[in-house]
Amino acid sequence: MKEKYLEALMDMACRFGETSEATRLKVGSLLYKNDNIIALGTNGTRAGWHTNKCEDESGQTTQAVRHSEIACLDKLRKSTETSIGATLFVSHCPCLACSVELVEAGIEQVFYRHEYRSSDGIEYLKKHGIPTLKI
Template identity: 40%
Template sequence: MAREWSELSHCTRKKVGAIIVKNNMIISDGFNGTPSGFDNNCEDENGETNWYVLHAEANAILKVAKSTNSCNEATLYLTLSPCKECAKLIHQSGIRRLVYLKGYKDSTGLDFLKKAGVIIDQIKEEDFEKK
């Protein structure tokens, strides 16, 4: 389902989706993109990502923060493993498990989450395609 959400992104370089599940219910979702009220242009004229673009997991966590729900003990499903900045948000939000599809170029975020005790699982692309 995170994969479906990634397709909603207007970013051209990377399309990332996130789903947060707690007690077998989806409590939030997100995809990478610009903040509310901004044009949906993720990249500048040179093709570089604009600094203010929010990552999918940050969008999903922020949606929970604005609601009556909590991420505590939840599972986060991502199409791309988190960067180090988002890893801090994941840990501080109380998410206890991360399931991701593809690895981000920098594994520092995953290393941080492992050290923090977050359970991490990667779904292999070929296994995902069989289902």
């Protein structure tokens, strides 16, 4: 894939993340396969949840919040497309829990822009043969 397309897709994931209702950290992701965006996700609560707030009164993330990577996979599950062989673009590198799900989903590679507080997720992806690159 050409560098300019990598940058454009990463910019799209980051821009989409800005639509998140989170106040602390807005994260966006997109899945790309066969020259098409097949799913988008942001961190936040599930549709139909009683609130869109991601943090409680003390500023801590609530248990109801799902990360953007999981939201992206959840949206894809409602389509006829499969995640096997897809590429993930995500504004912030995945946490360990999300990385486990990405491996199970058959994601082929992961591009991210910002570091996360832990590199466990990236290490897990690499350990399982999934190339990762900060762009």
